[in-house]
Amino acid sequence: xxxxxxxxxxxxxxxxxxxxxxxxxxxxxxxxxEEDIALANTALDLIGQTQLWLGLAGEVEGKGRxxxxxxxxxxxxxxxxxxxxxxxxxxxxxxxMRQFLFDGWHLAYLKALTASSNDQIAAIAEKSVKxxxxxxxxxxxxxxxxxxxxxxxxxxxxxALERLWPYVGEMFLSDDVDAAMIAQGIAPDPxxxxxxxxxxxxxxxxxxxxxxPADNFTHKGGKTGVRHTEHLGHILTQxxxxxxxxxDATW
Amino acid sequence: xxxxxxxxxxxxxxxxxxxxxxVQGAPLTEKPTVETVWAWLSVIPDPEIPVISLTDLGxxxxxxxxxxxxxxxxxPTYSGCPATSIINLDIExxxxxxGIENLTxxxxxxxxxxxxxxxxxxxxxxxxxxxxxxxxAGGPQHCPHCKSTRVEKISQFGSTPCxxxxxxxxxxxxxxxxxxx
Numbered sequence: 001x002x003x004x005x006x007x008x009x010x011x012x013x014x015x016x017x018x019x020x021x022x023x024x025x026x027x028x029x030x031x032x033x034e035e036d037i038a039l040a041n042t043a044l045d046l047i048g049q050t051q052l053w054l055g056l057a058g059e060v061e062g063k064g065r066x067x068x069x070x071x072x073x074x075x076x077x078x079x080x081x082x083x084x085x086x087x088x089x090x091x092x093x094x095x096x097m098r099q100f101l102f103d104g105w106h107l108a109y110l111k112a113l114t115a116s117s118n119d120q121i122a123a124i125a126e127k128s129v130k131x132x133x134x135x136x137x138x139x140x141x142x143x144x145x146x147x148x149x150x151x152x153x154x155x156x157x158x159x160a161l162e163r164l165w166p167y168v169g170e171m172f173l174s175d176d177v178d179a180a181m182i183a184q185g186i187a188p189d190p191x192x193x194x195x196x197x198x199x200x201x202x203x204x205x206x207x208x209x210x211x212x213p214a215d216n217f218t219h220k221g222g223k224t225g226v227r228h229t230e231h232l233g234h235i236l237t238q239x240x241x242x243x244x245x246x247x248d249a250t251w
Numbered sequence: 252x253x254x255x256x257x258x259x260x261x262x263x264x265x266x267x268x269x270x271x272x273x274v275q276g277a278p279l280t281e282k283p284t285v286e287t288v289w290a291w292l293s294v295i296p297d298p299e300i301p302v303i304s305l306t307d308l309g310x311x312x313x314x315x316x317x318x319x320x321x322x323x324x325x326x327p328t329y330s331g332c333p334a335t336s337i338i339n340l341d342i343e344x345x346x347x348x349x350g351i352e353n354l355t356x357x358x359x360x361x362x363x364x365x366x367x368x369x370x371x372x373x374x375x376x377x378x379x380x381x382x383x384x385x386x387x388a389g390g391p392q393h394c395p396h397c398k399s400t401r402v403e404k405i406s407q408f409g410s411t412p413c414x415x416x417x418x419x420x421x422x423x424x425x426x427x428x429x430x431x432x
Contacts, residue, residue, distance in 0.1 A: 124360065
């Protein structure tokens with residue numbers, strides 16, 4: 001394993017990078033103008049946060065790689081994002097369900113991270129909390145609105161929840177990298193955040209008249225990089241197209 | 252059909268301006284005071300909301316001399332705000348135009364930018380421009396056009412990362428609200 005701090009920062013940056021790219025796929029094709037703008041803004045925040053996380057990762061690594069190098073010159077096996085964020089957009093409902101499931105974890109995790117013993121990490125977390133607060137507020141409202149909406153929207157949101165639920169658990173798994181971060185007071189233990197996440201989720205799903213799947217089976221392998229889903233490779237062919245075709249091109 | 256040749260030749264306007272500023276800026280005989288530099292910065296408009304200046308926006312956190320190098324510390328409003336690089340270019344252009352030769356622009360993300368740093372003058376200018384200024388209560392005080400307090404939120408997000416979309420239910424005009432963060 002490479003330096004745990006570098007691994008850890010790649011996890012943070014790859015989550016925001018891959019989700020940011022996924023959300024940006026809606027630009028220009030969302031169901032209504034306001035949602036198009038909101039999705040583009042969310043994607044922009046996430047890509048901005050990626051620059052901070054991967055920028056710091058490159059600094060920590062000390063091999064001259066900056067955020068762009070890490071984003072565009074690595075292949076699937078080097079990515080450390082959770083599997084949830086690489087799942088395809090599906091319909092608008094599924095995109096918003098994915099956002100909601102991620103935002104709840106993201107906000108709670110970042111809030112805990114503001115107390116990091118690493119000043120640079122605490123600063124990025126503090127900056128991100130402000131942006132992610134808005135993401136979570138909006139995704140929560142949308143999940144409630146569509147879940148408790150028409151028969152059609154309700155059905156689609158319930159389908160989305162059932163499809164994405166098996167990817168939620170990975171955000172709360174703890175491994176050797178987490179243990180190293182916890183030992184140095186750099187990051188919180190993700191397993192410790194699960195209880196509060198579930199309580200909050202149950203309240204919102206009840207309001208949205210959606211039923212949480214009973215089975216807590218979870219897919220894993222994204223944050224360790226051991227086994228990504230097939231979707232990540234497809235994202236990278238698009239996201240990295242320019243750098244693959246014209247390495248180191250700039251303008 | 253758009254004439255591509257013309258378009259491309261016009262594209263690097265900002266760079267040209269930067270070059271021109273370098274030429275025009277006569278070398279300074281003595282270092283300007285930080286107060287003078289603050290005054291120069293206070294007339295640089297925000298690239299996306301040009302009625303307010305960079306100092307109105309509260310994103311210039313510090314100006315100091317480090318030997319012969321002027322160090323200007325800038326904080327981004329939102330981490331992904333595309334205006335950030337234009338802002339840096341505008342600062343550089345302006346200061347070079349005033350004859351500053353050695354310049355360092357430092358990015359500072361902590362403490363994170365907050366709308367509390369908007370100046371009162373900046374808030375008033377926003378309102379005159381038709382953008383409701385931020386309020387701790389989380390929404391605009393009134394419609395910036397007709398001043399009615401009967402307003403509703405359309406979307407948490409707007410045309411730039413720092414704004415949300417609201418609407419007045421009296422005059423029916425939509426308007427931007429500067430989000431409170």
